Amino acid sequence: MGEKVLEVISLRVYYDLPQGTVRAVDDVSLDVRRREVIGIAGESGSGKSTLALAITGLLRPPAKVVSGKVLFNGVDILRLSEDELRRIRGRKIGVIFQDPNTYLNPIYTSGFQVAEVFEAHRGIHAKKYLNEVVKLFRLVKIADPERRVYAYPHQLSGGMKQRVLISMAIAERPDLIVADEPTSALDVTIQSEIMDLLAEIREETNTSIVMITHDLALLFEVADRVAIMYAGKLVELGRASDLIKDPLHPYTKALLSILRYERKKKLTSIPGSIPSLINPPPGCRFHPRCPYAFSKCSKIEPKAVNIDGRLVACHLVGGSE
Amino acid sequence: MSSVLNAINLRKYFRITTGLLGGRKYVRAVDGVTLDLLEGEVLALVGESGSGKSTLGRILVGLQRPDEGEVLYRGINIYSSGNSVSKKLRHRIQAVFQNPDSSLNPRMQIYDILKEAVLTRNPSLSDREVIEEIIKLLRSVGLVEDHIFKYPHELSGGEKQRIAIARALAVAPEVLIADEVVSALDISVRAQVMNVLMDVKEKYKLSMVFITHDMGLVWSISDRVAVMYLGKLVELGPTEEIFKEPLHPYTKMLLVSSPAAASATASKDLRFRARGEPPSPINPPKGCKFITRCPIAGSECSITEPELMEISRDRMVSCLKVLKI
Numbered sequence: 001m002g003e004k005v006l007e008v009i010s011l012r013v014y015y016d017l018p019q020g021t022v023r024a025v026d027d028v029s030l031d032v033r034r035r036e037v038i039g040i041a042g043e044s045g046s047g048k049s050t051l052a053l054a055i056t057g058l059l060r061p062p063a064k065v066v067s068g069k070v071l072f073n074g075v076d077i078l079r080l081s082e083d084e085l086r087r088i089r090g091r092k093i094g095v096i097f098q099d100p101n102t103y104l105n106p107i108y109t110s111g112f113q114v115a116e117v118f119e120a121h122r123g124i125h126a127k128k129y130l131n132e133v134v135k136l137f138r139l140v141k142i143a144d145p146e147r148r149v150y151a152y153p154h155q156l157s158g159g160m161k162q163r164v165l166i167s168m169a170i171a172e173r174p175d176l177i178v179a180d181e182p183t184s185a186l187d188v189t190i191q192s193e194i195m196d197l198l199a200e201i202r203e204e205t206n207t208s209i210v211m212i213t214h215d216l217a218l219l220f221e222v223a224d225r226v227a228i229m230y231a232g233k234l235v236e237l238g239r240a241s242d243l244i245k246d247p248l249h250p251y252t253k254a255l256l257s258i259l260r261y262e263r264k265k266k267l268t269s270i271p272g273s274i275p276s277l278i279n280p281p282p283g284c285r286f287h288p289r290c291p292y293a294f295s296k297c298s299k300i301e302p303k304a305v306n307i308d309g310r311l312v313a314c315h316l317v318g319g320s321e
Numbered sequence: 322m323s324s325v326l327n328a329i330n331l332r333k334y335f336r337i338t339t340g341l342l343g344g345r346k347y348v349r350a351v352d353g354v355t356l357d358l359l360e361g362e363v364l365a366l367v368g369e370s371g372s373g374k375s376t377l378g379r380i381l382v383g384l385q386r387p388d389e390g391e392v393l394y395r396g397i398n399i400y401s402s403g404n405s406v407s408k409k410l411r412h413r414i415q416a417v418f419q420n421p422d423s424s425l426n427p428r429m430q431i432y433d434i435l436k437e438a439v440l441t442r443n444p445s446l447s448d449r450e451v452i453e454e455i456i457k458l459l460r461s462v463g464l465v466e467d468h469i470f471k472y473p474h475e476l477s478g479g480e481k482q483r484i485a486i487a488r489a490l491a492v493a494p495e496v497l498i499a500d501e502v503v504s505a506l507d508i509s510v511r512a513q514v515m516n517v518l519m520d521v522k523e524k525y526k527l528s529m530v531f532i533t534h535d536m537g538l539v540w541s542i543s544d545r546v547a548v549m550y551l552g553k554l555v556e557l558g559p560t561e562e563i564f565k566e567p568l569h570p571y572t573k574m575l576l577v578s579s580p581a582a583a584s585a586t587a588s589k590d591l592r593f594r595a596r597g598e599p600p601s602p603i604n605p606p607k608g609c610k611f612i613t614r615c616p617i618a619g620s621e622c623s624i625t626e627p628e629l630m631e632i633s634r635d636r637m638v639s640c641l642k643v644l645k646i
């Protein structure tokens with residue numbers, strides 16, 4: 001296995017709001033090795049995007065890092081200045097965000113914004129890079145790339161904007177790509193081509209990828225290891241092939257047991273309600289919805305235990321603490 | 322069955338800037354679409370990214386005046402009165418858009434956003450009843466009360482999406498245009514929200530246009546499927562028939578490459594694996610627009626553009642190869 005490109009160590013990121021503190025990422029540890037694809041899935045609102053923002057040095061108030069480190073090639077991202085971060089982001093870390101609209105500036109053409117990635121790192125006027133951008137657009141299957149570089153974000157469809165962000169993220173062949181729902185707005189045919197493209201880039205430049213997605217079929221297809229999040233916690237982490245065969249955490253089990261959709265039947269979901277992150281349940285955060293919960297689960301928070309390289313945070317697994 | 326909406330020969334071209342290449346160019350986002358939405362049905366609208374689904378959706382709710390054609394809501398042309406649709410109609414036809422950020426006012430708290438919607442339906446509610454109603458709405462889409470006094474940017478992607486859905490449901494419309502409304506949700510929450518949506522649909526006899534890339538969901542909830550490619554409808558028909566026997570090669574491609582639909586579809590023909598370059602919507606190919614990616618195209622396909630034709634009861638397709646058989 002390659003060396004560690006990224007190490008997230010006991011990270012806590014909270015949002016301070018007048019109505020309380022949202023414990024969005026609460027003691028999460030994770031590492032990513034060179035060439036590795038780590039997939040992250042989990043409940044909506046469980047802290048996946050917050051984790052991605054922390055890794056890329058993009059947290060903004062009211063977010064605050066309460067504790068922990070994010071080491072990228074050994075350097076703590078959380079301690080870098082805005083200038084230092086800008087030099088890393090784009091060139092060393094490529095980012096694809098869940099919501100392209102927040103990260104595309106409506107008043108500049110999409111091509112200009114991608115070209116700026118080059119400019120920011122090479123200090124030359126962006127226009128010179130338009131040809132490079134056309135090539136990138138072609139790679140991400142944007143039709144008519146020569147003309148589309150002049151399109152403003154509002155002139156592009158949802159899936160095209162997503163691909164503009166993808167082209168920005170891969171432009172400099174970074175060491176690490178953090179992709180938050182990179183293909184949610186794409187149809188399956190283009191989606192598979194984008195995944196092939198990311199795989200090629202990884203082959204070429206040994207890029208590591210952190211991919212967040214709700215598409216479990218896709219996740220298990222492309223990820224080497226998979227991390228599952230629930231209510232701010234990383235509840236399970238292991239090789240994709242192990243996890244899908246034999247999920248250990250009850251939340252992972254529940255998630256993976258949701259069957260294919262049947263025609264005109266009620267869809268199955270995990271019973272119970274999503275917990276508050278301001279007042280999370282005591283003990284294990286999943287215990288109110290867990291079919292296997294016993295008395296200890298509502299009192300003591302389970303620590304992650306390592307079972308043959310797999311991390312699981314559950315009192316049922318691994319026995320004593 | 323009677324229809325709630327009739328879209329007749331809709332056309333929307335966008336003028337675009339082309340930089341140095343110059344000249345007047347247009348993107349043919351919606352290029353002659355005729356479609357009825359039947360009372361109480363779920364019509365799934367699927368198709369390639371950039372094929373015009375969202376633009377069509379915006380035209381249907383009255384937010385994007387078409388260059389040509391009309392949209393009738395129970396026989397009334399929704400674009401007849403000046404530039405925008407009358408307020409009354411606007412409440413009957415609700416939309417939840419692909420990107421909740423652009424439709425949720427960033428300066429309003431969730432409370433105010435939902436309050437407005439709740440009062441639209443029932444203006445006489447007291448403050449207390451409004452709060453109760455809002456909490457009920459939040460719960461129904463799987464959200465806790467924590468979020469009431471947050472602003473949209475203080476929510477996760479999936480939470481925002483659910484606020485947009487809750488707001489549309491609060492108004493109790495007759496027609497709902499739902500554009501990728503559950504794409505940011507995990508499968509469990511997605512199921513929960515879809516169940517709520519379908520309950521509301523039954524209860525209020527809602528008719529729905531459901532735009533999605535998730536063929537599994539299409540299979541699960543829709544009555545009919547409309548497939549778009551480069552601004553045009555290429556296939557239309559009952560869901561079960563389309564999954565059993567897709568006719569247009571693009572529909573086949575969609576179903577073959579979709580793991581979620583694999584169990585439902587009979588079409589396992591590997592010739593229809595995704596391939597080829599997406600064509601330009603600005604300079605679309607001559608003849609059939611799918612020709613650049615079609616595994617079964619013949620020479621006739623580059624000459625004549627096929628029209629959408631009825632080939633059996635309720636089924637329409639535009640493909641020369643299919644029509645010949």
Ligand SMILES: Nc1ncnc2c1ncn2[C@@H]1O[C@H](COP(=O)(O)OP(=O)(O)OP(=O)(O)O)[C@@H](O)[C@H]1O
Nearest residue numbers: 015024044045046047048049050475476477478479
């Ligand atoms: N700027 C913010 N201010 C306050 N709370 C926030 C902010 N951003 C996110 N949150 C809260 O933090 C929690 C985690 O949000 P995050 O966006 O990380 O979730 P996620 O796992 O990415 O969800 P999704 O799958 O829906 O995108 C949520 O409860 C959300 O409401």
Ligand SMILES: Nc1ncnc2c1ncn2[C@@H]1O[C@H](COP(=O)(O)OP(=O)(O)OP(=O)(O)O)[C@@H](O)[C@H]1O
Nearest residue numbers: 155156157158159335350370371372373374375376
């Ligand atoms: N305001 C606009 N100005 C110029 N072009 C536009 C505008 N809005 C949309 N388009 C173009 O029209 C075409 C159709 O876009 P639309 O958003 O309807 O596609 P879509 O099918 O919803 O795609 P997706 O699945 O990616 O959301 C695209 O080529 C897009 O770039």
Ligand SMILES: [Mg+2]
Nearest residue numbers: 049098477478
């Ligand atoms: Mg997110």
Ligand SMILES: [Mg+2]
Nearest residue numbers: 157158375419
């Ligand atoms: Mg769209």
